[in-house]
Amino acid sequence: MSDDALLSSLLSAVAAAPEDVPLRVHVAGLLAERDRLTEALQHCTHALAVEPGNPAALAMLQRLTTLLAPQPESPAATPPPDPSPTGFDWRQAEEQVADIATPDPADHLIPSPTIEDIERPKVRLSDVGGMENVKQRLEAAFLGPMRNPQLAKAFGKSLAGGLLLYGPPGCGKTFIARAVAGELGANFFNVGIADVLDIYTGASERNLAQIFEAARRAAPCVLFLDEVDALGQKRSHLTHSSSMRNTVNQLLSEMDSLGGGNDGVFVLGATNHPWDMDSALRRPGRFDRTLLVLPPDAPARAAILEYNLRERPTSSIDIGKLVAATEHYSGADLAHICETAAEQALAASMEAGQLRPLTTSDLVAALREVRPSTGPWFATARNVVTFGNTDGSYDELAAYLRKHRKL
Amino acid sequence: MNTAAERVAHLRLLGRLDDAEEQARSALAAEPTHPDVLCELSAVLLAKKRFDEALAAADAATGAAPEHERPHRLRGLALSAMGRHPEAVEAGYLAVSIEPEHPTVATAYAEILQRAGRLGDALNVARLVVTMAPHTADSHFLIADITSDMGDMVTARAAYTEALRLDPQHALAQHDLAVLDLRARRPGRALQGLMQAGALAPGQSTLLPNVAAVLWRLSWRLRICIWIATIVIMTASGRSAGQHTTVAQLLAIAALVVGGVLMWHSSRDLPPQTRPVLMAALRSDVPLAITYGALALCVLALVATAVTGFALFGAFIILVLVALALLAVVVGLFRRGRR
Ligand SMILES: Nc1ncnc2c1ncn2[C@@H]1O[C@H](COP(=O)(O)OP(=O)(O)OP(=O)(O)O)[C@@H](O)[C@H]1O
Ligand SMILES: [Mg+2]
Numbered sequence: 001m002s003d004d005a006l007l008s009s010l011l012s013a014v015a016a017a018p019e020d021v022p023l024r025v026h027v028a029g030l031l032a033e034r035d036r037l038t039e040a041l042q043h044c045t046h047a048l049a050v051e052p053g054n055p056a057a058l059a060m061l062q063r064l065t066t067l068l069a070p071q072p073e074s075p076a077a078t079p080p081p082d083p084s085p086t087g088f089d090w091r092q093a094e095e096q097v098a099d100i101a102t103p104d105p106a107d108h109l110i111p112s113p114t115i116e117d118i119e120r121p122k123v124r125l126s127d128v129g130g131m132e133n134v135k136q137r138l139e140a141a142f143l144g145p146m147r148n149p150q151l152a153k154a155f156g157k158s159l160a161g162g163l164l165l166y167g168p169p170g171c172g173k174t175f176i177a178r179a180v181a182g183e184l185g186a187n188f189f190n191v192g193i194a195d196v197l198d199i200y201t202g203a204s205e206r207n208l209a210q211i212f213e214a215a216r217r218a219a220p221c222v223l224f225l226d227e228v229d230a231l232g233q234k235r236s237h238l239t240h241s242s243s244m245r246n247t248v249n250q251l252l253s254e255m256d257s258l259g260g261g262n263d264g265v266f267v268l269g270a271t272n273h274p275w276d277m278d279s280a281l282r283r284p285g286r287f288d289r290t291l292l293v294l295p296p297d298a299p300a301r302a303a304i305l306e307y308n309l310r311e312r313p314t315s316s317i318d319i320g321k322l323v324a325a326t327e328h329y330s331g332a333d334l335a336h337i338c339e340t341a342a343e344q345a346l347a348a349s350m351e352a353g354q355l356r357p358l359t360t361s362d363l364v365a366a367l368r369e370v371r372p373s374t375g376p377w378f379a380t381a382r383n384v385v386t387f388g389n390t391d392g393s394y395d396e397l398a399a400y401l402r403k404h405r406k407l
Numbered sequence: 408m409n410t411a412a413e414r415v416a417h418l419r420l421l422g423r424l425d426d427a428e429e430q431a432r433s434a435l436a437a438e439p440t441h442p443d444v445l446c447e448l449s450a451v452l453l454a455k456k457r458f459d460e461a462l463a464a465a466d467a468a469t470g471a472a473p474e475h476e477r478p479h480r481l482r483g484l485a486l487s488a489m490g491r492h493p494e495a496v497e498a499g500y501l502a503v504s505i506e507p508e509h510p511t512v513a514t515a516y517a518e519i520l521q522r523a524g525r526l527g528d529a530l531n532v533a534r535l536v537v538t539m540a541p542h543t544a545d546s547h548f549l550i551a552d553i554t555s556d557m558g559d560m561v562t563a564r565a566a567y568t569e570a571l572r573l574d575p576q577h578a579l580a581q582h583d584l585a586v587l588d589l590r591a592r593r594p595g596r597a598l599q600g601l602m603q604a605g606a607l608a609p610g611q612s613t614l615l616p617n618v619a620a621v622l623w624r625l626s627w628r629l630r631i632c633i634w635i636a637t638i639v640i641m642t643a644s645g646r647s648a649g650q651h652t653t654v655a656q657l658l659a660i661a662a663l664v665v666g667g668v669l670m671w672h673s674s675r676d677l678p679p680q681t682r683p684v685l686m687a688a689l690r691s692d693v694p695l696a697i698t699y700g701a702l703a704l705c706v707l708a709l710v711a712t713a714v715t716g717f718a719l720f721g722a723f724i725i726l727v728l729v730a731l732a733l734l735a736v737v738v739g740l741f742r743r744g745r746r
Binding site: 193200229230233234379380382383384389 | 417421602611680683684
């Protein structure tokens with residue numbers, strides 16, 4: 001008990017003196033002892049941002065990265081990280097962007113992106129329920145290096161190239177990408193399937209080059225290519241459509257031209273079908289890092305259910321029971337369950353002429369009607385892992401399938 | 408084509424069939440008789456295998472633009488998928504009469520004829536397609552598909568090979584060529600082809616069943632080899648099967664060595680990924696797994712003969728092989744009945 005009192009008093013001390021490097025390193029050590037590695041890493045990278053090269057902080061970073069590296073089992077009950085005010089180091093980022101030539105006048109002819117395209121998401125990683133594994137990998141592979149570009153360089157880690165989130169539908173890829181942008185406090189430039197169709201049909205006078213250009217002008221920003229397989233299909237599938245084939249080539253060269261993250265544009269991609277993507281997109285400097293986003297784990301399911309029930313009349317819902325009964329369900333499935341149950345409770349209320357709140361048994365009944373929608377995805381994934389994992393790029397998926405006896 | 412139809416077409420090409428259907432339906436809500444959108448909706452529904460709805464959309468398109476070929480072509484394809492062959496052929500013929508020089512239209516007509524069982528006519532149309540688009544892999548794939556249905560394996564193989572030469576990434580050609588190899592009793596090559604097809608397009612659902620079919624075929628070869636070896640050993644040792652005989656011992660050793668060399672020889676060209684694929688195929692087919700388990704026991708019995716010189720182990724092998732044959736017959740009947 002006194003242990004945690006100590007920790008929380010130290011945490012408030014850190015909040016009061018965010019630049020105190022030895023204090024941060026100490027706190028990181030205490031957090032690491034409690035297995036709260038993600039938070040520890042955040043403090044550590046923050047310390048290094050204040051004082052790059054601090055030996056104690058470097059040693060701590062090394063210790064944490066070895067602890068984080070191979071994660072055979074997710075730590076049983078790690079509490080979600082506090083929404084601590086860590087963030088992207090804008091000073092550093094702005095210095096990096098400073099020496100980029102100002103666009104020449106012709107550039108002003110390019111229609112600027114509409115306001116809805118760019119936003120600053122308010123969601124943080126702490127709003128993402130559970131999924132500790134994913135958060136740790138994000139911290140180690142993306143957020144940490146981005147907060148400490150110099151340090152990342154010293155470790156030979158390049159900021160060039162994007163991170164590709166993949167996994168079954170409705171399991172939070174888009175949500176997590178927004179949280180990453182929120183975490184960095186960066187502009188978030190979302191390119192979705194509708195924009196892709198605009199490009200293909202020439203509907204909005206905008207093409208991929210202009211989207212990247214607009215992202216550069218909004219730098220520092222996260223350029224999120226949602227459903228990136230639609231932009232980067234295997235070129236061999238596209239023998240019938242030269243416009244689609246050209247777009248793939250354009251995407252390849254645009255990603256190459258972002259070399260080193262010097263433009264302050266960081267590319268995140270998401271897809272349900274990485275195996276349909278042109279393999280050239282997975283080469284170094286492009287989407288060379290992948291992150292598997294699986295169906296929500298128990299804490300994530302609890303968070304999603306609570307979120308979807310928060311504005312509905314309920315009475316004594318047994319979240320634990322529902323969580324136990326919804327393994328393999330996606331976030332979207334869970335939302336659908338809540339929707340269905342609410343419809344039924346509404347119908348019952350109208351029949352009774354008075355409000356009858358949602359109960360656990362409404363939700364259990366709805367659950368029987370809604371089957372997990374991730375089944376077909378896993379059937380394909382199984383085939384992909386058996387036939388297509390020659391270079392080990394799906395090892396993470398293979399390990400999951402084996403663990404859940406789906407292989 | 409208007410923008411709405413174009414969007415639907417792109418979504419369909421990207422495999423997002425649900426989104427495509429939704430887009431098409433919302434475009435039709437504003438303009439219910441737009442022939443291009445109706446055609447796109449029909450094509451999406453065909454891809455979703457909802458044939459009667461696809462036919463309804465194509466019918467509506469035909470009403471809206473009877474002078475276009477596409478509505479007729481889609482009608483033909485839907486009718487053909489529903490088994491209404493005479494009407495399908497009629498619609499397909501109408502499409503090619505409107506647009507006689509277009510390979511896509513002729514391809515659809517050839518497919519309709521093929522499914523109607525008029526293979527000779529289908530082949531004639533396919534030859535026309537090849538003259539219209541000689542450098543397109545799909546033209547040769549069409550010839551290959553029809554000739555393999557006709558049992559003309561030589562032409563089929565040549566056409567598949569040509570399709571793969573033009574487009575080495577043609578997963579379907581790779582897959583169907585492997586099936587041809589399987590039917591031609593070349594299980595080693597079939598397996599190699601299936602592995603390549605799987606690497607190109609791992610999403611195909613027929614991959615594992617076909618690998619299992621290769622394993623069934625191989626299991627028959629193994630059975631015959633083991634059977635012959637056993638009979639030879641038992642005959643050679645004659646009355647003294649219950650005792651140590653040098654001849655039984657030597658024959659068993661010879662059988663094991665020859666079998667081992669043959670196994671190594673036929674598997675040396677297979678890619679390293681083959682082993683997990685074979686394991687997955689075994690796991691997906693329980694009788695097959697039982698068969699291979701029992702065959703492993705037979706090999707063990709041969710090893711026992713080689714070590715002890717007792718030919719009597721052969722009795723066990725014969726028992727196991729007879730039981731396996733019964734199992735194969737039962738499974739075969741059951742599976743045929745289900746199909
Ligand atoms: N870990 C989580 N915590 C809270 N909410 C979640 C979590 N995972 C998913 N959700 C919720 O589930 C819903 C679906 O997630 P999202 O749209 O991000 O999935 P996706 O993987 O992008 O799906 P698609 O492949 O269909 O685009 C969202 O509304 C999101 O709020
Ligand atoms: Mg998404």
